[in-house]
Amino acid sequence: MVPAPARPDFAAIRAEFDLPEGFPPEVLGEAARAASRPPSQGRLDATDLALVTIDPPGSKDLDQAVGVARDGDGFRVHYAIADLGAVVEPGGALDTEVRRRGQTYYLPDGSVPLHPPVLSEDAASLLPDGPRAAVLWTIGLDAAGEVTDVDVRRAVVRSSARLDYAGVQADVDSGGPLHPAIAALPELGRLRRALAVARGAIELELPEQEVLPDGAGGWTVRVRARLDVESWNAEISLLTGMAAGAVMLRGGVGLLRTLPAPDAGALASFARTAAGLGFRTEPTVHAVAALLAGLPRDDAPALALRRAATTLLRGAGYTAFDVAGGVAAPDDPGHGGIGAPYAHVTAPLRRLVDRFGTEVCLALAAGEELPGWLRTALPVLPELMAASDSTAAKVDRACVDRTEAALLAGRIGEEFRVIVLRPSEADGAAGEVYLADPPVLARCDGPLEAGVTTTVRLVEADPATGRIAFSAAGA
Template sequence: MVPPLVIRTHAAGGDFGRLRAEFALPESFGPEVLAEAEQSVLDPLASAGGREDATDLPFVTIDPPGSKDLDQAMLIERTRRGFRVHYAIADLAAFVPPGGALDREARRRGQTLYLPDGNVPLHPPVLSEGAASLLPGEVRPAVLWTIDVDEGGELMDTRVRRALVRSTEQFDYETVQTALDAGRSHPSVAALPELGRVRRELAVRRGAVELQLPEQEISGDADGGWALARRPRTAVDAWNAEISLLTGMAAAQIMLDARVGVLRTLPPPEPDAVEWLRRSAHALGVAWPEGQPVSEFLSALDPGRPSSMALYADTTRLLRGAGYTSFDGERPGLATHAGIGGAYAHVTAPIRRLVDRFATEVCLAVTAGREVPSWTREALDEVPSKMSASDVLAARVERACIDQVEAWVLAERVGGEFTAVVLRAEETKAEILVEDPPVMAKCAGERFPEGERIGVRLTAVDVDKRKVLFERV
C-alpha cells in the first residue's frame, strides 16, 4: 500500500478567540447544566439494571490520535455465513434526563464543534470525555448492535439492546493500518479489511457516491504554532466508516418498518447535473463508458491524479440538498440518501451529535416491542431543523479555521510562486488546490486548464479577513 501523502507547513502561533467570538460559540456550560451532569455520573452504572452483560467481548476503538470522546467500539467476527459485527455505541440517554438542563443545552448546541485550540462539546466533558466515553478498561453503559451480514456484505439480521461493555484497546487509524499492512492485526479487527472491502463493493453497486478529495487538517506543533496537512484517507478510514454506515442503514430499516423515526436524507441528483459531470469528464480527457453509473465511474478514478481531483470537486454539485427527515405514522416521501445509495440514519455518534440519541431510542423501543417514549416522539419534529442549523455552523467554523491557518502560513510569502491543481475554472478565475503548502484558494487569470497542474503566484494575504489570493503565472 502506498503511504498517505502528508504535507505539513508550520505557522506561528495564532489565537482563535476572535473566530470563536465571531460565531458566538459558547465558552462553557451553565452551572445548572454542569450540576446535572455531575449528578448523572455519581454512579455511572446506576442504570445497569436490565442491561445485558457484554463485558467479556473484547471491544476496541478506532479514532483520531488523542481522542477522548469515544462513541464507538467494535468487534468483528468471521462466521460460516459471513460476518458478525458487534458495535457498542455510547449510551447518552443513560446520563441525559429528558427535558432537563443537559437535554435543553444539547438541543441548543446540536453537535460538537472542532477547533484547533479546543472543542466546543455537545455535552460537558465529565460526560463526553469521561463517564459516557468508551475509554479502554472502563465498564460503560452502551447500546449494543449485533449485525449479521452474508459473504457479499448484505444485511441479514440486526439485534439492538442496552448492555454493559468494556473496551480493551484504544487505537488510531494509522496504528491499525500499520499493523494490518504488517500482517499482525488485533483479533477484534482482523476481519475488518475483508468486510470493509465487500461493503465498499456493495456500496458502488448501490450507487453510493464517494468523493476522495484529500482533506486539509490542522494540528498543533511542539513550537506553539499550527501544522497544516493534506492527508488522503487510509483504507482503514474507509473500512471503519463502512461499519458505521452499515449500522446506520440497519437503523434506518428498523425505523422505516415501524414508520417512526428520523433519517439522514439526500435527494437524487438531477439528470442535468449528471450530464454536466459527464461533459466535464470528456473535457478532462477521462473516459466514461456509456451506461456506466456515476458510482462505478468515480470508484475507478485514481485519487492522486489532478483530473480526478477536479472531477471530485465537480461531483459536489450532485450532492446537494442533504437534510434530516422525521416521520411518525407513515413512510416519508424522501427516505434515502443518494450519496450512500439507500436509507440511512445517524445512530453511531451520540456523544458528538444530537440526533443520534433520539434515533437510537426509536430503534431500541421498536426492536423490543415497546412504545417509542413520548419524549422521543415529541422531539422528532424539532430535531431536523436543529441538526441542519448546527451542520451549517459546523461547516462554517471548520472552513474559517482552515482559512485562518492558511492565511497565517502564507502571510510572509506574498510574491512567492507555487504549483497548484485547477479544481474548477471560470472565465477569469479558478478554484485551485496548492500542493505545498496544502491550500485551497481562488486564483485570478484566464483560460485555466481544469484538472491540470499550473504555476501560480501569491498576490495578497489578509490575515484578519482570512483571505488569500493567487494569480496564474
C-alpha cells in the same frame, strides 16, 4: 530567512461564531449526578464480547466500540454505542443545553464539547477501564457482506483496548496479527466498500485538510491521508446507520439523514465534464460511483473531476416522519452519497441527533410505543441540526482558511504551481485552484482550464479573514 510561525487567531473564531465557553452550573451538576449512577438494571450483560475502539490518538470521547468476527460463511458485527439516553434526562438542564449546542465543535486548539467532559470523556465514553452502559447493535451478514439480521438493545459492555488508526494500519501492512476483536475487519471492510460502489454510493475523496501544530510554536495545514483502516471502520458505522434507517422505515417513525440522488441533468453535465478531463463514463449513478472509486488520488485531472462531483451531492438534510402522527415517510428516503436510507445513531457523544435516533430504534426493536417527549422532539431536530451543521462547517473552514492565509501572508507576489480544480466562468467568476505545499484551496482570477497544472501569482492572503486569492500568471 526563516518565516515566522503562523499564529491564526482561533479565539476570534470562537467569538465570531458565538461558541459557548463552558457549561452552566446546573448542567454540570446534573451531568455529575448522571456520571455517578451505575448502569441501569435489565441490560444485556455483553461484557464477554471482544470489543475495541479505533480513534485518532489521544481521543477520549469514544462513541463506538467494535467487534467483527467470522460467523460460518458470513460475519457477525457487534457495534456498541455510548448510551447517552441513559444519562440525559428529557427536559432537564443538560438536555436543554445540548439542544442549544447541537454538536461538538472541533478547533485546532481544543474542542467545544456537546456534553460536559465528565460524561463525554469519562463516564459515558467507551474507555477501556471498566464496564460501560451502551446500546449494542448486533448485525449478521452473509458471505457477500449483505445484512441478514439486525438486533439492537441496551447492554453493558467492556472495551478491551483503545486502538488508533495508524497503529492498526501498521499491523495490517506488516501482515502481523490484528487484535482478535477486529481480525475480520479488513475482509468485511473491503466487501462493504465494494457493495457501496455497487449501490451507487458517491464518495468524493477530495484532499482533507487539517490544522496541526508546526513544532515551532505555530500552526500549519496538512493533508490528512485516509488510511484503509479508517475506510473499513467507516463502513461499519455506515452499515449501522443503514440498519437504523431500515428499522425506522419499517416502523413508520424516525429521523433520516437524507440527500437527493443526482438527477439526470446533473449526471449528464458531470459526464461531459469527465470527458473534457479525459475520463469516460455513462451518465448514471452507478457508472459515476465506479469511476470516482477508481480515480487516482493526486492526479491533476482526477482532482478536478472529484471537485466537479460535488455538484452531484446537494440538498443534504434531516427528514423526520411519523406515519401514525400523520407525517408520511419521504418519497425518496435515501442518501445519495451512501446509496441507501440512512440515520445518524453512531456518534451520540458528539452529535445531538444520534441520541434521539437511537431511542427510536430501541423502542421499535422492542415493540414499544415511542415516549411522548421523543415523538415531540423529532420534528424539531432537523432545524436544530441544520443550524449546528452549518456552524460546524463554517468553523472548520475558518480555521483552515485563516491558517492557510497566515502561512502565505508574507509571500504576496510570489508565483506557485497549482492544480486547477474549477475553471473560470464566462461571466468572470473566479475559478478554484489547489496548491499542494502548503495545501491550500483558493479562488483564482484569470483564464483557467480545469484539470491542468499551471502557474499562478498570490495577490492576497489575509490572516484576519482567511481570504486568499491568486491570479493566473500573465492575467
